[in-house]
């Protein structure tokens with residue numbers, strides 16, 4: 001199926017000047033960018049985005065990190081793009097992420113409570129539609 005997914009180049013990715021490198025890998029795989037916005041996310045948006053993580057030990061540091069500077073929100077379209085982009089990104093833990101993946105090649109493990117792992121992508125069609133509506137309400 002042709003799907004849409006929400007990708008966020010997180011504040012660490014933008015701060016490290018890796019936005020182009022991250023989006024290059026997604027585009028080179030054949031996926032299309034259909035909306036893109038550089039902004040600093042406010043707390044209500046991040047609370048809505050990360051509602052499923054309330055109560056986890058990394059929740060408060062996660063919200064602080066994600067609001068700490070500009071990020072790039074992108075809608076990406078393509079055949080099986082939800083699974084495909086998550087494969088390109090690699091595992092949550094940058095130390096465990098496979099070489100060849102974005103996190104495996106570029107992710108620095110900082111040992112902090114929250115993984116500053118460069119990029120987010122929706123994990124299911126339901127998450128994708130929910131997240132796209134949050135980040136791109138128009």
Ligand code: CMP
Pocket residue numbers: 053058062092113114115116117119120121
């Ligand atoms: P993301 O795909 O944006 O979804 C939730 C985020 O929380 C995740 O990327 C990481 O940044 C962070 N995260 C998830 N699990 C853990 C964990 N076990 N330890 C630290 N941070 C985590």
